[in-house]
Amino acid sequence: MMAILRQSVLSLVALLFIGLSSAAQADISPIGVALDQRVIDLTNTLDAGTTSRLKDQLAALEQRKGAQVAVLLVPTTGGASIEDYANQLFRAWKLGRKDVNDGILLVVAKDDRKVRIEVGYGLEGTVTDLLAHRIIEEHITPAFRQGDYAGGVQQAVNDLSVLVDGGDLPQQAARQVNPQIIAVLLAFIAGGIGGVLIAAGKLKWRRTLIATLAVTVLLVMYAGGPDWPLYCLVLPLTMLIGGATFGALWLARAVFYCVMAVLAYVVGLLVVNHFVEVSFLHWLAMPFGGALVLGLYVGLFFVIRESWKTKPRFFIVRVLAVAAVYVLVGLLLGHGYQDWIIAIPAASVVAFIVFITSISDGSSGSGGGSGSSSSSSSSSSSSSSGGGGSSGGGGASGSW
Incomplete structure (x- = not known):
């Protein structure tokens, strides 16, 4: 009897353990x-x-x-x-x-x-x-x-x-460019060329309309697809946008040449990328970012020069104030050369504010003087587990 009772208890314990x-x-x-x-x-x-x-x-x-x-x-x-x-x-x-x-x-x-x-x-x-x-x-x-x-x-x-x-x-197959996208791009380019010719007086309106109709028909035939009626409206509108954009740029000749240089640079990168893989983030962001920073500092130079012409009396004081800000920021950041380089933008912002303010004060002061000296002059305004399971997080994730 005791043996049967002991066996039953052990069985219950085993079942409980397995369940837990x-x-x-x-x-x-x-x-x-x-x-x-x-x-x-x-x-x-x-x-x-x-x-x-x-x-x-x-x-x-x-x-x-x-x-x-x-x-x-x-x-x-x-x-x-x-x-x-x-x-x-x-x-x-x-x-x-x-x-x-x-x-x-x-x-x-x-x-x-x-x-x-x-x-x-x-x-x-x-x-x-x-x-x-x-x-x-x-x-x-x-x-x-x-x-x-x-x-x-x-x-x-x-x-x-x-x-x-x-x-x-297998290597990923080269992606085919949608012909509709190519058609829209060609329409924009054609419109840009037409806009420049019209702004330069080389193309009359009658010939422009005929050329627009011909280009539209050709591009619609190239794009094809069931949405061709839609492209009969989209392509002329795209040519109009391209023509207005580059026609206006042609009137500001320096801006036009700068835009054309940027476009030529981008096209050159695309051609090079066809043969050698190119990092567009590096080759586009870095030059344009550098040009932007250079332009800002060139502007700061002219602001400082104009401040010297307007109020030379306190020019040294303004320079010393900017230098003090640079030293203060450099000391707050640390003593490494990288921290002193980071302090330059902060000092540049302060310099711009200080010197542009002096120019404004000088302009207002000279304006007041001229007004007092000549009262008659007019004023201007501005399956089951295999026992493994060890993973260090290797793999990849994605979303769609």
């Missing part, structure tokens, strides 16, 4: 779903055929290479970042083989419009962050933007399978 362990394991998962299959769709987005095909493909990959790849579609991550959500789930499911950690998790948060590829330690050298980013940017998000979620997930699984098998992703 299962509950604890479920709590670890951010969605409370066990990894009982390789593809879990909680959004009811994938059809049964696609789900079955993905499961078979991932099972074959695991049997062939040992790596575990799982796919999860959820409505939302519940306020958590897609990175934290995927990493927590990856560890809870222990994807990949123990001590190998060759697991991959593809998470799609449909309502959040976020996607994440989480890669285990063992595959970070195979599925690098750059390759994961390429998969997301080139194959997943373009399909998702078109509403093709099944196609995006399928392509992602295909790419991951290729990489795990030791292959390489």
Whole structure:
């Protein structure tokens, strides 16, 4: 009797322990779903055929290479970042083989419009962050933007399978420029040329109208498509905008040549980029930013010179005040040479305010004097766990 009672108690304790362990394991998962299959769709987005095909493909990959790849579609991550959500789930499911950690998790948060590829330690050298980013940017998000979620997930699984098998992703095909965009651009250029010719007196209005009609017909034929009636209105309007813009610039000849130089520079960068990859942020922002700063300091120079002409008596005092501001800012920032360089813009702003104020005072003072001296003059105003699950956050994320 005692033996039966002891055995019953031990069985109850064992069942209680198993129940608590299962509950604890479920709590670890951010969605409370066990990894009982390789593809879990909680959004009811994938059809049964696609789900079955993905499961078979991932099972074959695991049997062939040992790596575990799982796919999860959820409505939302519940306020958590897609990175934290995927990493927590990856560890809870222990994807990949123990001590190998060759697991991959593809998470799609449909309502959040976020996607994440989480890669285990063992595959970070195979599925690098750059390759994961390429998969997301080139194959997943373009399909998702078109509403093709099944196609995006399928392509992602295909790419991951290729990489795990030791292959390489194909190079991204060159993007074809939309002919409608080219037509609008050509219309703007044609309008700009016509505007300059009209402003220069080289083109009469009758010939302008005939040329506009001919160019419109040719560009509409080139653009084609079912929206060709719309382009019959858009293209002439674009030519009108281009003509008005460059015709007005032609009247201010210096500005016109500066704009043409900028356009030639941009076109040159595009040509160079066709042969050698160019960082447009570097080659456009840096020169234009430098030109802007140079222009501001040239303006400051003329302001200082005009201040010397207007009120030379207190010019030294103003210079010393600006120098004091520069020293004060430099001392507040620190003593390194970089801190003193950073102090230059602050001193420049103060210099501009001080010297432009002196010019205004001088102008008003001279105006008052002239008014008093001549009263008659007029005034002017101004699947199941594999035991792995170790991931250091490798992979990539994206949105659509």
